[in-house]
Amino acid sequence: MFTTRPELAGDFGMVASTHWLASAAGMSVLERGGNAFDAAVTAGFVLQVVEPHLNGPGGEVPILLWSEDEEKVSAVCGQGTAPAAATIDRFTGLGLDEVPGTGLLAATVPGAFGGWLHLLERWGTWTLADVLEPAISYAEHGFPAVDGISATIGAVAQMFTDDWPTSAAVWLPAGRPPRPGSRLVNPGLAATYRRVVAEARAASGTREGQLAAARDTWYRGFVAAAIAEFCAATAWRDSSGRAHGGLLTGDDLASWEATAEDPLGYDYHGHTVYKTGPWGQGPVFLQQLALLSGFDLDTAGHLSADYVHTVVECAKLAFADREAWYGDPDFTDVPMETLLGDTYNRSRRSLVGETASHDLRPGRPDGRDPLLPAGGEATVPVTGGVGEPTVRADGRVRGDTCHLDVVDRYGNMVSATPSGGWLQSSPLIPDLGFCLGTRAQMFWLESGLPSSLRPGARPRTTLSPSLALRDGRPWLAFGTPGGDQQDQWSLNFFLSVVHGGLNLQEAIDAPMFHSVHFPSSFYPRQAQPGVMLIEDRADPAVVAELRRRGHTVRTPGPWSLGRLSAVARDGDFLRAAANPRGAQGYAAGR
Missing domain, CATH: 1.10.246.130 (Gamma-glutamyltranspeptidase, large (L) subunit, C-terminal domain)
Structure with a gap:
């Protein structure tokens, strides 16, 4: 039958994803001696930069993997939980019968960073600095805007201008939506990742120590502090038609960690x-x-x-x-x-x-x-x-998702579906260069249901590698x-x-x-x-x-x-x- 392109075949390594730059970055890791897990993490961070309308650092990621050393399949849960203050009564007390689809109220703990680091720490071989280098480079020096980015920003441009000026400052260069194919940059995100790497290096001279320090920086350090302050000190118009602040606190981030399970x-x-x-x-x-x-x-x-x-x-x-x-x-x-x-x-x-x-x-x-x-x-x-x-x-306004798959010559295999933290989902946090996710919209504001809103619970995500x-x-x-x-x-x-x-x-x-x-x-x-x-x-x-x-x-x-x-x-x-x-x-x- 007709196909738009050939099925690739070889014996060294393969990477497939929803964006060519992520696939290329992942493949470059395999070419330089990294394994499938190193390649997946690298590609995952690149996707945050080049598909910001489909995922971001404020989102989440579930991962399935086969480890050839362990000879087993494992699942990594990079899905954050609802804040401790996120009760049904809290939402209904605001006159809401559904969690808004945009804005700060729908934020869960951003789990993507923890999920990717868990994969890298347990099964990978590369350092944090190495896997983040391509993402930092694209955020700092620019990447071509695909049609979907331009269309998404165009659709929400008036909302950015009227209600979310911090988002407008990054995503409306020269006051208008970017043209397809034009160069986009996100220096704020590049600076955030550079600081995470710098603090990790200062904390430890070992790969494992740096990964632990980076996790601590994200969930207990300056990233967590900026998120908590933004949620507590600001209020923004969301899909309910009214302005609300957020419920995430520093304690919510500090008490969460990614897990691996069967x-x-x-x-x-x-x-x-x-x-x-x-x-x-x-x-x-x-x-x-x-x-x-x-x-x-x-x-x-x-x-x-x-x-x-x-x-x-x-x-x-x-x-x-x-x-x-x-x-x-x-x-x-x-x-x-x-x-x-x-x-x-x-x-x-x-x-x-x-x-x-x-x-x-x-x-x-x-x-x-x-x-x-x-x-x-x-x-x-x-x-x-x-x-x-x-x-x-x-x-x-709604968001979509990314996906990536990797297999290396050793037999290791990864399937990951990062999503959330879409540029159009929530106002950008200027100190960090990214916005929070809105995965809490998947909870029901009715008690007694399996997917009812509960403090500390994971929303029933659609993300499904x-x-x-x-x-x-x-x-x-x-x-x-x-x-x-x-x-x-x-x-x-x-x-x-x-x-x-x-x-x-x-x-x-x-x-x-x-x-x-x-x-x-x-x-x-x-x-x-x-x-x-x-x-x-x-x-x-x-x-x-x-x-x-x-x-x-x-x-x-x-x-x-x-x-x-x-x-x-x-x-x-x-x-x-x-x-x-x-x-x-x-x-x-x-």
Whole structure:
């Protein structure tokens, strides 16, 4: 089949990401003797600079990795927690029934820095100064503005000018949005990272000591102090239409740290797929596999009406369970063993009929009654901005995400999905050169739900890297931006490889589809029952048959859904591929 570019193959190393500069930076680390973990951290920090509308230092990152030395998969949780003062009563007392989608109130502890440093310290070999050097250089000397940056800043330019002057000072050079391809700089961010490196070097002469000192500088030193002061001393207009300060304090940052844990896995057609725990939406990928394991997708035929219908209907059931059961397992009992069990999925599978369901149908694992937010099934019109762009067609501000994958010649593998701290999400902190994230908008301001707002809890993030083994050996690392769509687009890619027989690039380039049937994780949390989207490159006869079966089908542009990247260890060779949509994702390798 036609592909936009070749699948890369070689035996030295591969890096794939949502931006060519990050992929190049990661590959340069492999070329200079670094391992996959060094390369991933380097690329991750570059993404903060060159895709500031999609992630930033104030955001978060979940990471899945295979360590060849340990011969196991691990998950790094770089997802920050809600502030100690972030109670439901605190928000409702302000007259809010939802956490705002922008501004300081929605900030959680910025976990990206801690997540990347945990990966580097435990599994990497390079120093902090080495992995930060490319990001500092791009922030200080400039990088080309991709179309998405220009479009995003253009959409929020008036808000910056009227309400967020600290953001306007950095992102509206000469008082207007940057032109696509123009040079952008962020000297404030460069200065912050230079100071972190300098303080780390002054504190210790060893790599490990410098990493510990850098972590302390970020979460207990000048970075934490600047964040706490900004939240306490300033108030800014947010998506509620009113001005609010923030709730994050120095104690919130000082008490948080990134962690490593065992991921969840599921065996499917000779492959074992790993995802994060239910503090993120990752297990919904595994639930879809558990449902699909009882259907014959090979006989249905790749991207046939039967195939698409079955995948979409299973997604609806799995995501309904996400709504009813997922949350931070430190605060709520998530029955994952049952949700992935054969008996439960045999019963759930029987709900997939010949026609599209328009109901939200969570299950009753272990006989428990599902807990759903009130009004979570409200029907709304389909507008732009599903996954991309970062500002919707109706003008509402939202963010998207980045992704990167790395495999080295030793067999180490990384899949990471950094996000949050978008330039359009919150006013820029002038002393630091970056803004805070808004991941707390994923909490519900209703008590008693698995994902209710609780002080110190992790929001049920949509960020969802993927890693798969084949015959017990590392095989595939993959993922995509796209909010709620991540574990549909990633699943479609995986199924295209396993059932469609496509190579990595063919699977990325194939027409993509997804459902928006269930409540969104993002403000204002609305659902579109029965609605699915499929790129208009799909077979018109398939689209017609899906509509006959009761799906409300929308057909956006031919290259509009999905931003996947992937690396693989396949036989004698390493392989890589990246997304052509948006004209910025690239893979590099040899």
